[in-house]
Amino acid sequence: MKRLSLLFVMLGVLLGAGPLGAAPKAPKATGTFAIFIDNASYAACKAEVDAYRDQLVSEGLNALVLSGDWATPEQVKARIASLARKKPALEGMVFIGDIPVVRVRQGQHMTTAFKMNENTFPMIESSVTSDRYYDTPSLDFEFFDRDSLGHFYYNLTEKGAQHVQPAWYSGRILVPADYPGDHQAVLRRYLQKVVAAHKQVQDEGNPLDHFLFFAGHGYNSDCLTVWRQQPLLFREYFPAAFKQSSGNHFYNFRQDPYMKFKLFTELQRPQTDVFLFSEHGAPETQYINGSYPASGLPENIVELKRALRSYYQRLEARRGHEKAEEFAAEACAEYHFDRSIFSPEAMAAEAAGDSTAKADVNISLEDLEKVHTNARFVILNACYNGSFHEPGYVAGYHIFGEGACIAAQGNTVNVLQDKWADQLLGQLALGERLGTWQKEFCWLESHLIGDPTYRFTPVADDAAALEAVQRAASLKHRAEAGKMTSAELRSVFESDPSWIVRRQALQAIEPFADENAVQVILRGFDDPFEAIRRESCHAAGRIGDPRFIVPLIKIETESDEVIRAQYAANSALSQFNPADMPADYAASKRMQRVAKRNEEQMQLILDKTADPTDREFAIRSLRNYPMHWRVDALLKMVSDPTDNEGLRIVMAEALGWFCHSIERDKIAAALNDCLAHDKSLSPRLRREMAKAVKRIRGK
Numbered sequence: 145m146k147r148l149s150l151l152f153v154m155l156g157v158l159l160g161a162g163p164l165g166a167a168p169k170a171p172k173a174t175g176t177f178a179i180f181i182d183n184a185s186y187a188a189c190k191a192e193v194d195a196y197r198d199q200l201v202s203e204g205l206n207a208l209v210l211s212g213d214w215a216t217p218e219q220v221k222a223r224i225a226s227l228a229r230k231k232p233a234l235e236g237m238v239f240i241g242d243i244p245v246v247r248v249r250q251g252q253h254m255t256t257a258f259k260m261n262e263n264t265f266p267m268i269e270s271s272v273t274s275d276r277y278y279d280t281p282s283l284d285f286e287f288f289d290r291d292s293l294g295h296f297y298y299n300l301t302e303k304g305a306q307h308v309q310p311a312w313y314s315g316r317i318l319v320p321a322d323y324p325g326d327h328q329a330v331l332r333r334y335l336q337k338v339v340a341a342h343k344q345v346q347d348e349g350n351p352l353d354h355f356l357f358f359a360g361h362g363y364n365s366d367c368l369t370v371w372r373q374q375p376l377l378f379r380e381y382f383p384a385a386f387k388q389s390s391g392n393h394f395y396n397f398r399q400d401p402y403m404k405f406k407l408f409t410e411l412q413r414p415q416t417d418v419f420l421f422s423e424h425g426a427p428e429t430q431y432i433n434g435s436y437p438a439s440g441l442p443e444n445i446v447e448l449k450r451a452l453r454s455y456y457q458r459l460e461a462r463r464g465h466e467k468a469e470e471f472a473a474e475a476c477a478e479y480h481f482d483r484s485i486f487s488p489e490a491m492a493a494e495a496a497g498d499s500t501a502k503a504d505v506n507i508s509l510e511d512l513e514k515v516h517t518n519a520r521f522v523i524l525n526a527c528y529n530g531s532f533h534e535p536g537y538v539a540g541y542h543i544f545g546e547g548a549c550i551a552a553q554g555n556t557v558n559v560l561q562d563k564w565a566d567q568l569l570g571q572l573a574l575g576e577r578l579g580t581w582q583k584e585f586c587w588l589e590s591h592l593i594g595d596p597t598y599r600f601t602p603v604a605d606d607a608a609a610l611e612a613v614q615r616a617a618s619l620k621h622r623a624e625a626g627k628m629t630s631a632e633l634r635s636v637f638e639s640d641p642s643w644i645v646r647r648q649a650l651q652a653i654e655p656f657a658d659e660n661a662v663q664v665i666l667r668g669f670d671d672p673f674e675a676i677r678r679e680s681c682h683a684a685g686r687i688g689d690p691r692f693i694v695p696l697i698k699i700e701t702e703s704d705e706v707i708r709a710q711y712a713a714n715s716a717l718s719q720f721n722p723a724d725m726p727a728d729y730a731a732s733k734r735m736q737r738v739a740k741r742n743e744e745q746m747q748l749i750l751d752k753t754a755d756p757t758d759r760e761f762a763i764r765s766l767r768n769y770p771m772h773w774r775v776d777a778l779l780k781m782v783s784d785p786t787d788n789e790g791l792r793i794v795m796a797e798a799l800g801w802f803c804h805s806i807e808r809d810k811i812a813a814a815l816n817d818c819l820a821h822d823k824s825l826s827p828r829l830r831r832e833m834a835k836a837v838k839r840i841r842g843k
Contacts, residue, residue, distance in 0.1 A: 173206035175235030177597060178227055180220060185241030186211040188328035192335035193240070199342045200597055206232050217244040217277055217296050224278060228311070236313035236579045236596055237279065241331070243318075244296055245533050246278070247271035249288060251300035253800060253839060254308050254588040256560035259767060263760070263790070267297055273533040273556040274588045279314040280305075295533060302834035306800075306843060308586050309624070313579025315551065315596030316532050320540040324513065330544050338595045341520065341550050349601040352573045353384040353391050354415045356519070358407060360423025360526075361397045361434035364561055367708040369674045371396050377675075380644050381570035382418075383609035397433050402504045404432045404511070411517050412547065417600060418572065419519035422565065425526030427534040430507035449485055450498055456486055509536045516547035520598065521578060523553045525565035530554020530591050539593035551578050551594030559589065562678060562712070564651070568620065570613030570644070575602035584620070612642035619645065623652035630660035637664045643673045650676055654683045655842055657804045662689050669695045678709040685716030686804045688772030690724040693717070697729055718742075721773040746774055749795075750781055756788055763794045767801040775807040779814045782833075785824055793829050800836030812840045 177200055179193065186193055186209070193209060200207035208227075214220055220243060228234045249271050252258055260270040268291055277285055277298065284304030288297040317334065319327040344350055357374050364370045374394050378385070385391040393410060397403050411419060424431040435447060452475050460468035472486040484490055522542050524530060529538040530553070539552035567585045572578070579596030619636060622628045630653055637649040650668055653661045665687070668680030681699060684692035699706075699713040722730045722739040729735060748754055748762045766778070781787060782795040799811050815833045818825065825833070 173232045174204045175232050176206040177235055178237040179209045180243050181211050181240040182242040183211055183213050189332050192332045195339050196335050199339050214243055217246050234312055238315040238596055240317045247295050247297050248274045249299050251588055256563045256587050258557040271297055272588050275314050276308055276588055279310045279312045281311055302831045306835055306838040310583045310586050313583040313596050315592040315594055318532050319544055320537055321535040334544055338550055345601055351384050351603045352382055352417045352600040354417045355382050355385040356393045356410050356419045358395045358421050360432050362424055363422050365708040365711050369706050370708055373674055380612050382573050383606045384603050401437055404507050408515050411519055414518050416519040418521045420523040422525045425529040427528045427531040427537045428509045430538055432507055433505040509541050512541035517542045517545050517549040518547040520550050527558035530593055531556045543594040550598045551592055553592055555589045557589045568617055570610055572600055574610055575599050612645055616645045616648040619648050630656040630658050634660040634664050647676055654804055657687050674706050678712045681709055681712035681716050685719045688806050693720055693725055719769050759791055760794050763798050766798040770802050772805050772807050783818050793832050796832035796836050800839040803839045808840045812837050
């Protein structure tokens with residue numbers, strides 16, 4: 145299959161695609177924008193696509209329609225490379241309809257949280273759908289396979305960069321396969337509303353002055369301090385939304401046991417500009433509320449029975465009727481219920497009510513089919529909501545409905561809860577295009593679904609208020625270009641009054657992992673901004689300097705008002721040598737368990753006679769919990785030619801996660817020594833070692 149797939153890819157590159165769509169150039173084009181579309185979609189929607197192109201031309205973009213029967217990703221990439229060599233400079237692109245879907249492997253360090261084992265899970269589950277293949281030319285990919293769905297799989301190689309920094313922005317306009325109705329008609333309707341929205345901005349203006357935020361159940365440990373500080377944070381981003389009470393709303397799942405109905409009202413308000421969801425998610429679900437917050441004993445009993453029935457049904461489906469009956473007997477004995485509550489008749493009688501209660505706590509695709517999402521831009525800070533490779537996906541249902549929604553930002557796999565989802569979001573209030581903002585903090589899994597060129601009207605009166613946004617952006621760009629020292633970043637962190645600027649300085653200084661970075665993190669532990677406190681805890685664990693131990697213990701034991709930061713401190717402390725901890729804390733039951741677990745983990749990693757599957761699991765856990773003080777033993781294992789080849793590859797990849805560690809120079813030197821002198825290294829092991837060194841060196 146692989147040989148045939150590779151031949152198909154090579155033929156696709158040679159055959160090319162259809163001609164460029166003719167389009168008038170803007171007199172003073174600021175950049176080029178490529179509209180990739182398959183021939184069938186272009187034939188069915190030509191008038192709408194051309195109108196979209198012409199609208200962008202009128203805004204100063206050299207917009208081009210590239211129509212073709214795109215058989216392979218290489219065909220698309222070749223056209224992008226050709227455009228990149230021409231003037232005006234390529235700014236971005238959008239993929240409409242049937243454009244090849246790329247799924248990436250061996251690149252999990254470019255995601256926020258995705259760590260599914262590629263050796264044990266099927267590739268269709270353990271790969272990351274990503275358009276970074278198209279918009280980030282600094283990455284290098286090697287074709288791997290093609291599946292029965294027509295998706296293309298590529299390994300990330302050591303030849304390119306090991307961090308994501310897109311050269312251009314991109315967006316996907318793909319009607320979900322299971323979306324009801326004529327898909328070409330749905331696409332036409334969508335493009336018509338995009339053009340209308342652009343014209344509204346052009347003719348009447350649409351400043352970003354209506355913003356909504358929602359915190360879902362279980363997100364950020366349900367920390368109310370995180371939620372409470374959101375208005376202070378977003379006032380820096382969107383000052384126009386705080387000029388009147390109707391301009392901003394901050395919702396929390398606790399406000400109603402069936403919160404989604406309030407959210408539907410807000411989503412459908414025609415004046416809503418941006419709606420940010422922070423929640424858990426799946427391709428077809430936005431998880432909003434948890435269990436019903438019963439107000440008394442009768443309601444508690446009803447909800448308990450409902451939970452037991454739900455578990456019984458899941459157990460029966462997965463492990464059979466006998467296991468489900470065993471559970472029923474245990475549950476009835478524990479809670480003193482009559483066994484008849486699990487009878488077929490009782491289950492059938494309660495089925496409708498259970499189903500309704502379950503449906504009412506979350507937002508489903510069926511809901512979104514009926515709801516007219518009018519928020520121009522929906523941000524889905526959640527797992528999987530942007531999975532455009534799935535038959536049905538949340539982001540697609542938001543934008544293709546009959547509401548005025550133009551775009552949604554979502555993720556194709558699971559994401560870290562502590563990801564900085566609103567980084568530089570204030571650029572939207574400055575009139576930057578959605579794609580320009582998305583490009584600033586891309587991960588392998590993060591995508592814009594919809595038109596990436598949409599922008600809000602900047603408000604001149606807010607220029608001074610938005611100065612902090614511009615300072616943060618400038619700091620980020622200068623730091624990425626190597627034009628700021630750690631001393632300068634420390635000075636900014638210690639003196640700037642803006643939360644978002646100081647948060648940006650913290651992120652920029654961590655990779656230095658030097659004395660200035662240590663001092664910033666130590667100061668960050670006591671910062672009034674919860675996100676800085678939390679991220680300082682995470683950074684402390686990644687760096688591993690023993691000076692962080694005592695203040696981390698203080699946060700873990702005394703800071704109950706910031707429970708997500710407490711979680712981060714707890715996690716970080718498990719990454720330090722127990723011998724460096726205060727005696728009383730090291731003797732605590734928790735740390736005794738952690739020390740025992742760490743020692744057992746190391747013994748397993750180094751035991752050549754142990755089960756390879758168990759050893760692999762132990763090695764992979766180093767990616768989240770690096771043992772900085774055991775690096776010498778880890779390096780001995782990875783360089784041992786008598787050890788298991790596959791496990792050495794896993795170890796080399798894991799060592800690349802020590803990129804901010806106080807031991808990183810030692811790791812890079814040892815791996816470079818292996819690469820230079822060990823001629824027995826297999827190509828696969830050599831690749832992972834080279835990638836790890838690049839990651840440690842920030843390349």
